Amino acid sequence: MRLGIDIGGTKTDAVAIDDAGGLAQRIRLATGFGSTAVVETAVTAVSRIGELTGLPASGFTSIGIGIPGMVSSSGHVSHAVNLGLEGLELAGELAGRLGVGVRIENDVNAAAVGAYHLMSLDGTMAYLNLGTGLAAGIVVNGALWRGANGIAGEIGHIPVDPNGALCACGQRGCLETVASGSGVARQWRTDDPFPVRSLFAAAADGDAGARAIKARLAEGIAAAVRVLVLTVDVDSVVIGGGLSHLGDRLLCDVHEVLDEWAQASPFLASLSLPERVRLIPEGSPAAAIGAALVGES
Known part of the structure; x- marks a missing residue:
């Protein structure tokens, strides 16, 4: 089971997909504004999907997050104006909170991969x-x-x-x-x-x-x-x-x-x-x- 989170300016969409790429669970929640709130939004999304699937964060094959702004290979997010982020080590923050590695990607790039798969x-x-x-x-x-x-x-x-x-x-x-x-x-x-x-x-x-x-x-x-x-x-x-x-x-x-x-x-x-x-x-x-x-x- 893989977990994916799309953090948008107002709403966050989170899904769990199975080995075949099929949609197993999906939730939506409001996105917080500012560094602390964005991290909490992601942690909450992981927790709620975990409750639905019966898996802890470490139980997922992988966790990925799509987010607006410029995203470095290390998971640093910058210039995400609509989220109140000028600079945030999102991958590091989440790894510390969840105890597992998290891959961060620009939201449009993530959507491109998702569209390619879905269609x-x-x-x-x-x-x-x-x-x-x-x-x-x-x-x-x-x-x-x-x-x-x-x-x-x-x-x-x-x-x-x-x-x-x-x-x-x-x-x-x-x-x-x-x-x-x-x-x-x-x-x-x-x-x-x-x-x-x-x-x-x-x-x-x-x-x-x-x-x-x-x-x-x-x-x-x-x-x-x-x-x-x-x-x-x-x-x-x-x-x-x-x-x-x-x-x-x-x-x-x-x-x-x-x-x-x-x-x-x-x-x-x-x-x-x-x-x-x-x-x-x-x-x-x-x-x-x-x-x-x-x-x-």
């Missing part, structure tokens, strides 16, 4: 996470490809408009400024806690401004797909993250842009970009399952 994919895949930000995790024949310094897939910070909005990374016009939840929220002011939902509703009602922002969103996501295929030539691009809950409404918009580009470019047409793009199944605990799988790597 029974092979070859190469890019998991395009569309949430508050935009980033990708790349899997090659079942294994994560992190790059020389662990930033492979950080395509959200590729500038596409030198005169565009200032990005949190310090550059202007990055993909993330148009093709993400935060990018939509900046352009579409609303009281709805989910601005993208409000945007799509207004666009469906014929609001010209909403339609323009919605079109930029689709173009940005399509651009992300194009970058991933042109740089890594992945067999498939799986769209996940909060925006993926829009389902076929979002996917159809992206396909429409890719089809338009293919009509104008025989080269892009030869890449069959629309056929490579798919959505993560709704409700899939991809990041938690991926964390369980990377825990033993």
Whole structure:
């Protein structure tokens, strides 16, 4: 039995998977804010899954955790702003509390491994996470490809408009400024806690401004797909993250842009970009399952 935990900005998802990779147990709990609270959240998740499976922490084959921010090979987490973490030796803290080693991985990378497993994919895949930000995790024949310094897939910070909005990374016009939840929220002011939902509703009602922002969103996501295929030539691009809950409404918009580009470019047409793009199944605990799988790597 392997244990995986996905620590998100507000919710933590924890699962136990069996030897065949099947889901045995799953729980969800609120995520604490700040170093001490995040550690307590992880310890609580291990304890509760342990109660359900009848196993102590040492009884699991491996324990893995996916978490936002930059994650070093030693399990140090930094720049996880939404969790209140500027720097935390998470692997060390948990090893001390649990008495066993814990593998820490960036949450998008963990979700990439989980999606690859859940969707029974092979070859190469890019998991395009569309949430508050935009980033990708790349899997090659079942294994994560992190790059020389662990930033492979950080395509959200590729500038596409030198005169565009200032990005949190310090550059202007990055993909993330148009093709993400935060990018939509900046352009579409609303009281709805989910601005993208409000945007799509207004666009469906014929609001010209909403339609323009919605079109930029689709173009940005399509651009992300194009970058991933042109740089890594992945067999498939799986769209996940909060925006993926829009389902076929979002996917159809992206396909429409890719089809338009293919009509104008025989080269892009030869890449069959629309056929490579798919959505993560709704409700899939991809990041938690991926964390369980990377825990033993």
